[in-house]
Amino acid sequence: MTENDTPPPCTKGKGKARHTDPSEQTPLLLNHNGGAPSQTGPLLVDDEDLDIESSSDARRGLWSKLTFVFLASLSFCIIIFLLLALLAYSYAARLSDISTEDVLENALVIQGPYRVNVLNVTADGGIWIQVQARVGVDAGSIMGVNTGDDEGTFKDIWKSFGRLGVKLLDKVTVDVSTAQIFSERQALLCTVNSPPFEIPLTVNPPYDDSWLSTISLPLFVVPTQNASDANQFVHDSWYSGAASAHASVPSVVVSGGSMNKGGWRHMLRLQRSGIQADLSMKLPPIPGLPTPGKGVPLPSVSQLVRLQSFSVESESKNVTVHALATVINPVPSIVNLTAPSISFSVLLPGEDNSTIPVASVHTDPFTLTHPNITLVISGSILPLPPHASASLSSFVSKYLSLEPNPISVTCPLFPSLVLDTEFPPPDSKPQILRNVTIRDMKIKPSSIGTEFLASGTVFARIVLPKGMDLTMDVIRVFPDVLVFDGEVPELASLLLSRQKREEGLPDPLPEGAFGHIQPEDWLEATSVQIDTEGGQGSTFAVTADMVDVPLEVLPGRQKEFSAFVSKVIFGTHGALAGLKGTTDVGVHILGLPLGDRDETTSGIDLLGLPFQGSVHVGKRGLLV
Secondary structure, three states: OOHHHOOOOOOOOOOOOOOOOOOOOOOOOOOOOOOOOOOHHHHHHHHHHHHHHHHHHHHHHHHHHHHHHHHHHHHHHHHHHHHHHHHHHHHHHHHHOOOHHHHHHHHEEEEEEEEEEEEEEOOOOOEEEEEEEEEEEEHHHHHOOOOOOOOOHHHHHHHHHHHHHHHHHOEEEEEEOOEEEEEOOOOEEEEEEOOOEEEEEEOOOOOOOOOOEEEEEEEEEEEOOOHHHHHHHHHHHHHHOEEEEEEEEEEEEEEEOOOOOOOHHHHOEEEEEEEEEEEEEEOOOOOOOOOOOOOOOOOOHHHHEEEEEEEEEEOOOOEEEEEEEEEEOOOOOOEEOEEOOOEEEEEEEOHHHOEEEEEEEEEOOEEOOOOEEEEEEEEEEOOEOOOHHHHHHHHHHHHHOOOOEEEEEEEOOEEEEEEEEEEOOOOOOOOOEEEEEEEEEEEEEOOOOOOEEEEEEEEEEEEOOOOEEOOEEEEEEEEEEEEEEEOOOHHHHHHHOOOOHHHOOOOOOOOOEEEEEOOOOOEEEEEEEEOOOOOOOOEEEEEEEEEEEEEEEOOOOHHHHHHHHHHHHHOOOOEEEEEEEEEEEEEEEEOOOEOOOOOOEEEEEEEEEEEEEEEEEOHHHEOO
């Protein structure tokens, strides 16, 4: 294109500029002012400056908005934090003012215990028990956040936040140090240890007990070893009708939340020291015993225990004991006890107010049943010191005479506790000596001339009561006999059955009695065990030779004696003489260890065994 081809300049008027067709020289980018096109470089620089300026303005606006949002959020958070801090401070201040008595009386609710299981008894006398009860804490009442009357909007909001906080906390963990239980006389009764346990928290609890939660807590109880303190507490409780005690807990730590979970809840911690609480439980009526309270004295042990059966048996090296007893159960029905075998010792009274251990026995494992507990007891006679023979003899003699025997019972678990009670006699008086007679009896005057002498062979059967299956050897007898003209009258038999040897001759003398036979010393005897009749214990046939034993004519009974002699002399078949009295019997019992000896048999004396019999005296037996 030549210079002449250059288009003429376009002059703008007030009218709208006309659109020109593009050509090869038309620039690709036009300026924004609608002017004549310029060079390409300058146009590009101006557009970049415009973009940078626009983005800077946008960033400044964004930062302004972010700053506003941040400051607003921060202010809101600070306000919320201050409000929460204020709420927390108010609740913390309220918690710090809560006393232990307020918690025990107004917040803590315990129902039960409903079940108490005895798990184990340790060698040192401690007892592990499992206690089940229903427990709840009305946290809203002590915090003052339970729903109540309209107290204003701010107060209602404050309470609603408190209830929300309790619900979020849900439960607390309680760690109690060793508790000590004292009687009203300030005597230590026991100590109680427990592991940490959880208690649920509640607000606005219903009026019923549906909000309580079941808790099962193991406790380790160590009772006092002071028997007098324990005995005094039992007597005082029965006398007043309620078991009252005082609990002392050195420290209690309450932590928020569960034991096995961490988190913010465990940051909440409250500790109280020197907690004191009074405990009291009314004693329920016990079937078979007087109602406790109103000054009623405590029943004796013998009123609680009834011996159903009792047996002893000789073995090669010892004498075994077996018994079945029932015990009135004084424990409430909520206590479920499956007790292991319990050992205890039986003691007899000795000389100078001493006691002699005579038997070591144990119970089979048992459970608490109502109204009575059944105990299966077994054991053996202990090795006895030499001086124990008199005590054991007295025990057996009183038992056979239907007299109760004083005994004492101790348990190795509570060595200082000694229970004094009575061993009951059998229901009916056993007839030990039977078929007593004097064979080949002969009566002759003594060398002095004023007395008579009797000779013969004493024969009797010894029948032990049912359950006494002993192997023994009768080695001596010491009879004390009244002789009657004819059979012993029934009234005389009744009176003489109550007569004791140490009381001497009965006064007045029974009708028909004319003579008295009593040797100066023991008579040697022999025995052989024979077949036992049904429902009886061991049976033995006993014989003892009686040679020139004094026969005393009773004072004022010379006439009766002369009448008897006349019957013997002039009667066709002689005369019948009745025998009534008592005798001491010395026996060796197989397996009874007496003293430090090595023998497997040792002796005891059965004192004052009553008997009744008769003897036929013929003409050849009267040497006058």
